[in-house]
Amino acid sequence: MSALLEVSGISVSFDGFRAINNLSFSIGPAELRAIIGPNGAGKTTFMDIVTGKTRPDQGTITFGERAVSLLGMSEARIAREGIGRKFQRPTVFEDQSVQDNLLLALKAARSPWCVLIWKPKASDLARVQVLAHEVGLADQLQRKSGELSHGQKQWLEIAMLLAQEPRLLLVDEPAAGMTPSEREQTTSLLVSLAKTRAVVVVEHDMDFVRRLNCRVTVLHEGAVLAEGSLDHVTRDQQVISVYLGRG
Amino acid sequence: MLETSGLTLHYGGSQILHGIDFVAKPGEITCIMGPNGVGKTSFLKALAGTHPRSGGSVTMNGAALPLCRPQDMARRGLSSVPQGRMIFPLLTVRENLETAFAVLPKAEHQIPDEVFTLFPILKDFLSRRGGDLSGGQQQQLAIARALIMRPKVLLLDEPTEGIQPSVIQQIGHVLEYLKAKGDMAIILVEQYFEFAYGLADQVYVFRRGAVSFSGKVSSFDKAVLRAAVSV
Amino acid sequence: MSRSFFAKHPSVLIFIAVLAIFTIMVTLASDAYGFGWLSTSYIKTLGKTLSLCLVALAMDLIWGYAGILTLGHMAFFALGGYLIGMWLMYARTEEIVVQALAHGGLPATPEEISQGIASQIFGVVGTSDLPAIWSFAYSLPLQLALALAVPGLLALVFGWLAFRSRVTGVYLSILTQAMTLALALYLYQNDSGLRGNNGLSGLQNLPGLTETSQDLVSIWFFWASALALGLGYLTLAWAVSGKFGSVIRAIRDDEARVRFLGYPVELYKLFLFTLTALIAALAGVLYYPQAGIINPAELAPIASIYLAVWVAIGGRGRLYGAVIGAAFVSLLSSVFTSGRLPNIPLGPVWLSWVDWWLVLLGAAFVAVTLFAPKGISGVFDRYQRIAPPDRKGAPLGPADGSLQKQEAQA
């Protein structure tokens, strides 16, 4: 199986502090992967590097069948290549309606001129309707997204990611601040998404990771400490000592 | 004595703490345990006033505390050693220690010798910049800085995180010394089980923003407690 | 523009109707086509105000919608004025020179004419050569094209430099202010080719229409300004009503997020910056023939800040707010500074409106910023009962400070 995202040997330091240290990582085209690790292990920095927000000091990142290098691409360009990212805090555009948020994310030409003359076709509106339905916001389309509850905002953001139709989805702590039933829903959604695309989930909550039932990568001090099934990594002595309680 | 009842806290729309009842007594180390992301740090922030609580009450020595700003909490005798140490990187070690004078009367604006007895290394580094110290040294500085404030309640958030064993041991001794002195309540958030178990008198285990169980450490079997805390 | 566009945005229809009624009323009240209730100079003031409303629209688009506080758009406005002023002054001077030379015994040669024009225009700064930048001043179409091309190009180059290196927020404001100042200082020079601090004058006299009275000219320009404002409003209302408006408001609120959605944010900013500069230049082209004179003081950084003040007082992020703000403040300003208002006796001293108007404006502006961030058009919201989403005190923009992110991790 050829990898969709291939990260090899990347390092980055901030003011002398090595946030990522010779990290290599790869993920297949339709795979669900959880990344865990203690605070400061470099999880967020890793996402920043893949999405182009941070430029690594060394190493290579390639994406897709043709193995395009992501280095030197702008964030927007990388997003158009098909990498979507969900932030910890829900970042939806609170001043705009749910529908506008979704239309914004819908896959379409992104240049100013194209956007200026773009008008939603019936198929676009239908797609928005479907997406909204999928995340349970079908009857909220005309509401301002700022009025939604925290959980609904999370859902809206996930729907926006789906609208982008990314081939790789990076999700940062999706379950933070969710109620148990919302967590349940999120889990099943992520699992079903991963059938058609690659999904990388960064999470603290072990219960949540367990329910995802997927390969786990443990990061520590900017490098991969262990990789395998959750049971495998939780038996790993190193993992236990740095992450699970040092005892 | 510090006491909370029904304390809640929100970040924007999301509720992080769901009604915490909590007691910490002077001369005791009260330890808060639990995995990442269960609201331990948020609880300390609510106590220190860095993030306002959204409900519930806090009393100190019997007097109810209104919602107040961190500087007012500091003046009431609460000092904290936050996660990540948060020393002032561009100030020298001496200046870092001197920031604590803000809550003391002018006549007492000097660094007590006790600090250097507890943390001898700081004496050698007085004129170095805080940011140039190693993690362990920064941690000692952060604790020393908090002690100069002569707190009634001392909050420590993961003081052993990323610290070499020798310094962890030293921090342990300091905490035992402070406990023996008996003039402050020590609240310790810790994931290093052995360390916490060795020091704590009382334990609170957090799970998803609520206290899952609590009690005297001596009343729990060690293996059971560890299993409860781990995952 | 379908019917549903107006149906969805009734404010556009209302605005166009109000503008049309206003135009008809002013026409009826004018000396030229009506009953002469309004003086010609007042018609000019109204026409100028409409042009200012147009540039305020541009400012609202880039600041209110896209969140880019530029303090340089009055420079593009004035640049447009300068460039059209060059033709007005050249062509007008040409007529005078040709007339003067006609009495010289021989018909004038082209050299004599251009020599005459040059010394007429530039005698005041001590030269009699026509600078190279006046090469196209003889032709209205060329100069009109330049009046848009030059500010547009300047905005393009400056915007590219600024946005490319991701200069944002107050840094961008200061940088645009510096650009304006640089341009103003350049124009103050006598050898800038634009008559130094004398500026260009006599712009109210249209070449070829020497016999036409200013009564007529003023109402024509009033119409032109009203038409430009109406068309500008329609175009911008259409642009911001669709996905484009959605994108730029999203850029205002969280530009990093927009980038991760795949939108080239810098390109959008550059597009907006250039587009609004063009609108500003167009407004300048309409304004200065009514003002009659332009000099480098018009480019002073403070002019661009006033522009921001108008938009803020009117209400950011809605087009009619900008128009209301510009019209309200500039008309009020002309009332207060006209000296016609009676002074108020305050014990031994008289409070003169001319002297205290700016103090009042400054204080009002501080009050608006502090207490009514939505400006005058916030009143319309209250009338329509539009309540902003309750953010529990959180700001609209990107999360301020990583502190909260760390908190959320805990």
Place this chain on the structure above:
Amino acid sequence: MDGRAAGQAAKVDLTALNPNAGVRGVIAAALVPFTLSNPDPARRAEALTSIARDPTAETLAPLRASINREPDPAIKAQKTRLERFLTLRFDPDPAARVAAIDALGADTALDVRAALNPLIATTLVAAASPPDGNIARTLRLGRDIGETAAYELLVSAQLAPARLTLEDQRVALIANIADGKVVGVPVADLNSQAARDLVYTALEEAGKVPTAATDDEARAALASHGFYEVFLEPDVTVTAAAHAAMDRIQANVAVMQAADLGLDALSLAAIYFLAAIGLAITFGVMGVINMAHGEFITIGAYTGFVVQLFVPDYTLSILIALPLAFAVTFAAGVAMERLVIRHLYKRPLETLLATFGISIALQQILKNVFGTQARPLTAPGWLDGALTFNDVVSISYIRIAIFVLALLFLCSFLYLMKRTRLGLEVRAVTQNPAMAASMGINPDRINMLTFGLGSGIAGVAGVAIGLYAKVTSEMGADYIVQSFMTVVVGGVGNVWGALAGASMIGGLQKLIEFLNPANTLAAQTYMILFIILFIQVRPRGIIALRGRAAGD
């Protein structure tokens, strides 16, 4: 005299007895030997001055003779120097003149240059073949001398006929109009230069107008002549020596001009620094854009003016004004922080607008109170004049005072920040406001005091700037953009950044002014353009520090 008119006389009849230069020379020459050896040194010095003012060949010999007998060493040195000037001009022996020139070395004094200049003065000569005399150089047509100028030279040397001016041509054509035609061409057709030339040539051929040089003739005349720069001084060795001496001096002058430029730049940098340091504190440390900073400068200057109304002694009044200006603007700053800025933290753009509102209001209030005309803020007498190192390098005392004041401010600011409790708390709040609050430091109070401090310094800067610039209600506005530039270029967040920014902008502005001395406005334009480009390279300024404000 009894008060009656002595008589009437036409003005022209009354001419004063004005000895002409020749007569004066004779008189002077006759007097010189006596005065040069007058026992009174003052009289001798006076004589030297008069010779220096009006040097003649006749005075050379008596001057030389008097040198050896001169008892006063200062006057003797003066005499030796003057003797050289006279020798290099009037000595009959070229070798002696060359020796005198060489003895001058690379002295940059103005009188040396004045003495040398006549030796290397030239005239332009047009001639068919190289003229006799000391030729400095042969001019190449089109490169060293323009065609128009060259032809004018030919005309003035009567080597070629004058060219026809367009005006003369026009007059001549008009004079020859007959029946609306000139030599058969209708007047209406004479609306191009080509047509007029054609008609004029026809008139020439008809002999009705004087012949004027055509373009071809003019070109031929130019080609058949050479153009030369000829030294007035006939001796080749003397001119060569004088040239060499002049080159040495010029090189020396260039070095000194650079030094002078450096001093100028330094004092300008000091002014920018003073104007910007307060802003560096409020903008850099607190992230607050204070557009009213310029008005605080103005308020400081007016405070100085008001103090001078009550305290007539200028030294004393300045000493009172400095702390008073600080106090007044400190209070204004604190008031502004409490009333407005406090509500706008973390909204930098709104702060910018609100403070702008305050700025226009303050400016107008000042205008209403003090009027529009410039008010004097007079410096004490001992600050008049300039410290002069030589004829090239000098700096006015007032600029030195401003420089010293800036230095003083830098030092006291550093002292305040590094050695006082307040400074410690300010730095703690800047680095981590939340942690500082946890230590019991009240960030609100610190912000208020910091803002007051920044504003207070603006007031003091106002007094300093008022001393050398005019005090108007708009003076502060002139500095605001420059000050922002200083802070942005230098790097936000620390005083060294402001210093670096001020030095760079001051130095750059002086340098551009030096390269383009005619136009200080252009210098400012270019400087701002440079800054815009500079920010491309270093968006965070020269000295980039991470701070609260750097996040924006």
